[in-house]
Amino acid sequence: MNYTSFNKNEEFFVDMQRCIGCKACEMACAECETNGQESLIHVNYVDRASTVQTTVQVCMHCDDPVCANVCPADAISKDENGIVHTANTERCIGCSNCVMACPFGVPKKEESYDLMMKCTMCFDRTSVGKKPMCATVCPSGALFFGTRAEIQEMRPNSTPINTFIFGQEVVNTKVNIMMPKGSTELIIY
Amino acid sequence: MAKLPVAEENIVTKFGPHKNYSPKDGYPGRDEPDALVKTHCCFCGMQCGIQLSVKDNKVVGFEPWMEFPFNEGRLCPKGVQRYLQNNHPDRLLSPLKRVEGQGFVPTSWDEAMSKTVSEIKRIQEKYGNDAFSMLSGVSLTNEKSYLVGKFARVALKTKNLDYNGRLCMVSAGAGNKKAFGLDRASNNYSDLEYAEVIIVAGANISETFPTLTHWIWKARDRGAKIIVIDPRMIPLARTADIHLDVRPGTDSALYGAMLKYLVDNDMLDHDFIDNYTSGFQETIDAVKDYTLEWAEEVTGINKNKIREAAELWGKAKTSFLLHARGIEHHSKGVDNVVGCINLVLATGRIGRPYCGYGTITGQGNGQGGREHGHKCDQLPGNRDIENPEHRKYISEVWGINEKDMPGKGLSAYEIIEAIHRGEIKGLISICFNPLVSLPNSNYVREALEKLEYYVCIDFFLNETARHADIVLPGSLQEEEEGTTTSAEGRVIRIRQAVTPPGDARTDTSIILEIAKRLGVEDKFTYEDSEAIFNELRVASKGGTADYNGITYKRIEDNMGIFWPCPTEDHPGTPRLWEDKKFKTPDGKAHFNPAPYKLPGEVTDVDYPVILTTGRVVSQYLSGTQTRRIGKLVDQYPEPLLEIHPKLAQQFGIKQRELIKVSTRRGEGIFPANIVETIREDTVFIPYHWSGKKSANQLTPGTLDPISKIPEFKVCACHLEPLNEIAPPSKESTAYASV
Numbered sequence: 053m054n055y056t057s058f059n060k061n062e063e064f065f066v067d068m069q070r071c072i073g074c075k076a077c078e079m080a081c082a083e084c085e086t087n088g089q090e091s092l093i094h095v096n097y098v099d100r101a102s103t104v105q106t107t108v109q110v111c112m113h114c115d116d117p118v119c120a121n122v123c124p125a126d127a128i129s130k131d132e133n134g135i136v137h138t139a140n141t142e143r144c145i146g147c148s149n150c151v152m153a154c155p156f157g158v159p160k161k162e163e164s165y166d167l168m169m170k171c172t173m174c175f176d177r178t179s180v181g182k183k184p185m186c187a188t189v190c191p192s193g194a195l196f197f198g199t200r201a202e203i204q205e206m207r208p209n210s211t212p213i214n215t216f217i218f219g220q221e222v223v224n225t226k227v228n229i230m231m232p233k234g235s236t237e238l239i240i241y
Numbered sequence: 242m243a244k245l246p247v248a249e250e251n252i253v254t255k256f257g258p259h260k261n262y263s264p265k266d267g268y269p270g271r272d273e274p275d276a277l278v279k280t281h282c283c284f285c286g287m288q289c290g291i292q293l294s295v296k297d298n299k300v301v302g303f304e305p306w307m308e309f310p311f312n313e314g315r316l317c318p319k320g321v322q323r324y325l326q327n328n329h330p331d332r333l334l335s336p337l338k339r340v341e342g343q344g345f346v347p348t349s350w351d352e353a354m355s356k357t358v359s360e361i362k363r364i365q366e367k368y369g370n371d372a373f374s375m376l377s378g379v380s381l382t383n384e385k386s387y388l389v390g391k392f393a394r395v396a397l398k399t400k401n402l403d404y405n406g407r408l409c410m411v412s413a414g415a416g417n418k419k420a421f422g423l424d425r426a427s428n429n430y431s432d433l434e435y436a437e438v439i440i441v442a443g444a445n446i447s448e449t450f451p452t453l454t455h456w457i458w459k460a461r462d463r464g465a466k467i468i469v470i471d472p473r474m475i476p477l478a479r480t481a482d483i484h485l486d487v488r489p490g491t492d493s494a495l496y497g498a499m500l501k502y503l504v505d506n507d508m509l510d511h512d513f514i515d516n517y518t519s520g521f522q523e524t525i526d527a528v529k530d531y532t533l534e535w536a537e538e539v540t541g542i543n544k545n546k547i548r549e550a551a552e553l554w555g556k557a558k559t560s561f562l563l564h565a566r567g568i569e570h571h572s573k574g575v576d577n578v579v580g581c582i583n584l585v586l587a588t589g590r591i592g593r594p595y596c597g598y599g600t601i602t603g604q605g606n607g608q609g610g611r612e613h614g615h616k617c618d619q620l621p622g623n624r625d626i627e628n629p630e631h632r633k634y635i636s637e638v639w640g641i642n643e644k645d646m647p648g649k650g651l652s653a654y655e656i657i658e659a660i661h662r663g664e665i666k667g668l669i670s671i672c673f674n675p676l677v678s679l680p681n682s683n684y685v686r687e688a689l690e691k692l693e694y695y696v697c698i699d700f701f702l703n704e705t706a707r708h709a710d711i712v713l714p715g716s717l718q719e720e721e722e723g724t725t726t727s728a729e730g731r732v733i734r735i736r737q738a739v740t741p742p743g744d745a746r747t748d749t750s751i752i753l754e755i756a757k758r759l760g761v762e763d764k765f766t767y768e769d770s771e772a773i774f775n776e777l778r779v780a781s782k783g784g785t786a787d788y789n790g791i792t793y794k795r796i797e798d799n800m801g802i803f804w805p806c807p808t809e810d811h812p813g814t815p816r817l818w819e820d821k822k823f824k825t826p827d828g829k830a831h832f833n834p835a836p837y838k839l840p841g842e843v844t845d846v847d848y849p850v851i852l853t854t855g856r857v858v859s860q861y862l863s864g865t866q867t868r869r870i871g872k873l874v875d876q877y878p879e880p881l882l883e884i885h886p887k888l889a890q891q892f893g894i895k896q897r898e899l900i901k902v903s904t905r906r907g908e909g910i911f912p913a914n915i916v917e918t919i920r921e922d923t924v925f926i927p928y929h930w931s932g933k934k935s936a937n938q939l940t941p942g943t944l945d946p947i948s949k950i951p952e953f954k955v956c957a958c959h960l961e962p963l964n965e966i967a968p969p970s971k972e973s974t975a976y977a978s979v
Binding site for chain 2: 069072074075078079080082083089100101102103104106183185188189190193206207208209
C-alpha cells in the first residue's frame, strides 16, 4: 500500500473520561466507503442503571497483534506504519479466533458478511494526510488524532500510556489511552 | 376543516415518518462528488460548519469542515446523519390538498395558491384580518425569518404572527433585555477557555449541544472548576466538580441563596456594582431571608454543596455562566434568567476576556430568527412593535403607512388558545410542528380541528400538517442561499447545495407568490436571497441587533461576523460590554429582584411525582427531520420514563415495565428505565415523539407572564405500573406513533 502522506508523528489518543456517549464516532465510522454502513468503533454504557458513563473502543493496533497471530488463514496483517488491518476478505474464513483472542474485545464478526471487521485507523484517510473520521468528528475530544506534543500541550493533567498488563501478559499498542498524569501503564485485573 | 381526512395510520403509511438509511455502499457518486459545499448543520444553535457532498443535484454525504473556527470538523450524530434528510422517500414533491375520505392528494400549484388566497380573503373579510394567523420557526434563515415577519404584517395584515422560538429562548431574551437592554449571549465561546469557574444551569450540553462540550473540557484542561445545575446526572455532571441536583421548579431559590451568600461574605465587585449597575439594593433585599438551610429545604440540594458552589463562584477571577431551556421552560423562566444574571453582575465578571455569560440558544437560527422577524411583539433589528419610532422606521423601510402596521399580536400558545376559543379561524404555518412541540397536545389537537382553513408549508408532512387543507412543499435548509446567526451571535452563510426536488419550491418563492396574489407584489420582489438580506440590513440599522455593516462577502471572507456591526468598516462584536455601556435606558446593567415562587403545578396526593421533560442526543425538537433518519431513530428508539430505583420501588415498578403516566391533562404509556442518575422525587420523559408517545400529552400550558414560554420543565404526575414488560426497544415504532 502507498502511504505517501501518512504522518508517522501523528498518533491516536483515547480519553474515556471525556466521552459523552453521543455516538457521533459510530455514525461517522459507518460512513466510510469500506465499512458498508457498519461502525468499527463501539460506544457502550458501563452500567446505565448506575451511571451515564460510557466507554469507547477502537482497535488498539498492538505491536504484536494477537488477532493476527491466531488467524489460521493469515488474513490479518500489520503494515510498516504499525496499523493492523482488518481481515483480508479473500482470506477470512469467519472462524472468530481473532474475536476470542483480542484482549480488548475489538474484532467483531459481521454475521451478514461472514467476515471479521475491525478498525483500520481509517487508512483511506490517514494515508492521504487526513485524520480518522471518528477522531475528526468527536465533539468532546475523547478521541484525538495528532502529535504527542500537541496532546501534552492540550492536556497538561494527563499522560498517554500504551502499555497494558493483562495478568502475565504485557501488551504494547500503537493507540494511546489518556491516564492521570504520571501513569506508565494500565493494569487490567 | 382541519380534521384528519382519513385514519391517521393511513396518512403515516403514505407520508411517514419512514426511516431513511444510506445504501450499504453509500449513495452513487459519493466518492466523486460534483461539489463539497461549505455550509452549516441544519439543527441546533451551534451551527457547526460542515461540507455537504453533492452529486447530480443530490446530497449524497458529508465531509468535515476543518477550518470553521467554532467546531473545526467536530460534529454530533445528528450532524453526521443530517445529509439523509435529502434523498428522503417522505419528501413532499408536489402541493397536496385534503380530500375527505381519501387523504392528501396531489394538486397543482395554481389550485393550491388560488385556494389559499381565496380562503385568506374570505376569512379576513368575514372575521377581520387578525382572524388569520401565522406560526413560523427558527430553523429558517435570517432572510426567511425577515420575510415571514414582513409577509404577516404587510401581505396578511395580521397582528397574530408568532414562532416556535416561543418554546425556546424567549425567557432568556426577556431576561437579557431587562438586565442589559439587548438580547444576545454576551461572549463567544472562546471566552470559556480560560474561565476559572463555569456554571452550566439547566443545559444538557452533551446531548443538546454536543460540540460545545469541547470548549467546556478545554477549560477544564486548564484547571477550570465546573458546576452543573440539573435534576439529572447528565453526562457533563458526571465529571463536574459540583453537581447541584436541583428539584425542578426551584431554580430561583438556589440563585437567590447563592446571591445572599455572596453578599453575606462580601464576595462582590463593589466598583462595578456602584458605577455600572442599578437595582442592586432591592434585588438583595428580595433574597435576604434565603439562607443555605432554607435553600436546601426548597431545592433539595445539600446546603454544603450550595455553599461550595457559591464559594467557588465568589472567589473566581474569571468565569462563565451558561444556561438553557432547563431554567427557561418555566412559568417563572424570566425570574430564573435574571437570577443567573444577578450572580454575574454581583461579581462584575462580564465584558472582559474569559468573563462571560449567555443563554445557549437552542434552534439553528434561534438567535437571528428572533431578532428580525416573526415574534409577535417585535420588528427587525430587535425593535419593539409598540414603540412609535420603531414602527415609523420599519414602515418607511417597508413602504407602508405606519397606521397600517399591525400592533402586538398573540404569542404562539395564545394563538392556539384563541383558535380553540373560535376567535382565530385561519392559520398558515411554516417550520413549526405545534402538535408535537406545544404542551397539552390533546388541547392543541382540539384547536386545530376547529380551524376553518389551515395551509402548511413544509418539506415533510409533519404531524400538525395532517390537519391541513393545503400543504405546500417547501425547501430544506440546503436548498436556498442565506444566513443564520449562531448561539454566539455569529452571522454565518448557509449555502444552497441543491435545488428543491420534484415540484417542491423554495420557501422564499412560496411566500413571495402568496404575497403577490394578495396584491402586494411591489413590496415583495427580490432578485435573490442577498437582496432580502440587504433589506434586512437596512431594517436592522440603528436597532440593538444591528446588521447594517454585515455583507455576504464579509461573512464569507471572515467565516462569520458577530453583530452588532453598524458599518461596513466595523469589525463586529465577539464580546459585548467591553465599554460597560449597556443598552438599557439609563446605560447601566440592571439587577432584577427574583423572589422564589412556586411552579404552576405542585405535587399533591393525586399527582405525587414531579415530571420533567427534555431531549436526547440523537433527536431534534419535534422530530420532523430526525424521526425520519434511521440510525438516529435506532440510537434511542422510544421515549423512556427515567425513574430512580427508590421511587420505582415505592410504586413497585420493574425495569422496562410499561408505566401509565397521568397528569391533569392526559396520560401516556412509557417503558420504565430505572437509573440512579435522576432525583428520587422526579421522573423524566424526552419529548421528541408524537401521538400516544408524546410527553406533551402530559405537560401544562402554563405560561411565563412575561415571556409566554410554556412550563415544560415541571408538572405533577401519577405513575401506574401496568404489570407488563415492554417489548425490546429495537422493535419500537414510536418514531411513527399516532
